[in-house]
Amino acid sequence: xxxxxxxxxxxxxxxxxxxxxxxxxxxxxxxxxxxxxxxxxxxxxxxxxxxxxxxxxxxxxxxxxxxxxxxxxxxxxxxxxxxxxxxxxxxxxxxxxxxxxxxxxxxxxxxx
Amino acid sequence: xxxxxxxxxxxxxxxxxxxxxxxxxxxxxxxxxxxxxxxxxxxxxxxxxxxxxxxxxxxxxxxxxxxxxxxxxxxxxxxxxxxxxxxxxxxxxxxxxxxxxxxxxxxxxxxx
Numbered sequence: 001x002x003x004x005x006x007x008x009x010x011x012x013x014x015x016x017x018x019x020x021x022x023x024x025x026x027x028x029x030x031x032x033x034x035x036x037x038x039x040x041x042x043x044x045x046x047x048x049x050x051x052x053x054x055x056x057x058x059x060x061x062x063x064x065x066x067x068x069x070x071x072x073x074x075x076x077x078x079x080x081x082x083x084x085x086x087x088x089x090x091x092x093x094x095x096x097x098x099x100x101x102x103x104x105x106x107x108x109x110x111x112x
Numbered sequence: 113x114x115x116x117x118x119x120x121x122x123x124x125x126x127x128x129x130x131x132x133x134x135x136x137x138x139x140x141x142x143x144x145x146x147x148x149x150x151x152x153x154x155x156x157x158x159x160x161x162x163x164x165x166x167x168x169x170x171x172x173x174x175x176x177x178x179x180x181x182x183x184x185x186x187x188x189x190x191x192x193x194x195x196x197x198x199x200x201x202x203x204x205x206x207x208x209x210x211x212x213x214x215x216x217x218x219x220x221x222x223x224x
Contacts, residue, residue, distance in 0.1 A: 001171070009152070032211050043116075043215040044202070089154055098143050098206050099170075100213070102155040 002027040002094050006103025014111050019080050021106045023090035024072040032093040033073045034100075035064060039086045047088075048075070080110045115139070116216040118203055124222045131190040133219050135203030142208055144186035146170075146178065149200040149218070161186055193223045 003026040013019050023033075034049040050057045050064045050073065057064050061080075066073040077084055089105040119134035135144065143162055147155040147170075157170030159178040167178050175197060179187045186205075190197055203216040 004154075006154070034211065034213075036215075043217045045215075046212055049211070091155075093211060098145075098209070098211065098213070099157065099160065100155075102147075104152050104154040 002030060002092055002101040004090060004092050004101045004103045006090055006106060008106060009104065010107045010109070012109045012111065013080055015080060015082060017080055019075075019077045019084070019108055019110075021075045021088055021090070021108070022072060023074070023092075023103045024070075025092040025101070026071065027092070027094050028068075028071065030071075030092040030094050030101075033064070033066060034091050034093075035075045036089050036091070037086045038089070038105075044089070077108075080108075082110050082112050084108060085110045116203060116205055116214050118201075118216040118219050120219050121217060122220050122222075124224065125190075125193050126224050127194060129190075129193050129223075131193050131221065131223075133188040133190075133201055133203075133221070135186045135188070135205075135216055136184055137205040137214070138184065139205070139207065139214075140183065141205035141214075142183070143206045144180065145204040145206075145213065146176075146186065146188045147202045147204065148172070149202055155202065158188065193221075195223050197221065198223045 006023045031052040036044040037047045038044040063076040090103040091100040116137045145160045146158040161180045177189045201219045204213040
């Protein structure tokens, strides 16, 4: 089955700096890659996603890039703010079934 | 706005007890999922359901069962709780073939 690896497990940045979180996947049939943000004690929320026919997608300070050849996709957060501090995790969907494989998550800490 | 609710936020049970976790969604979603979230392992799929009375095993179904008698409700059952089932349990739902999953707030279960 699919295997999704996520790095780093923790990331600490200064406010205003950029943060990058990377996920790799194993199954070339994976075609949809969402990123979730989970604040302490709250439910995961979808923040951005990308499909396999697109190389990059941007939404204000958040962007996701996909390299299908290398089988990796990354979350980029620019101009980080303290409220960006949270747990982030990636996922990959194989085929057309709504079955996802998740990365182990990254705890992002943005220092004021 | 999609709303996914879970019956308890925190639960403490003893080894051998039967445990019921309930999930309810109010958006007429066909698909419902149960995951467990453990540090360093990410979300792992326990069971999912594409329709009423329909269920499919996920990646880690051992020790669990599910019930979907009504479209809006998906129950996770631990027949005989064990300490290694101490975890955060997250329910999610999605509509048809659409990829976006909406998560519940989670139930943190401690089995003593």
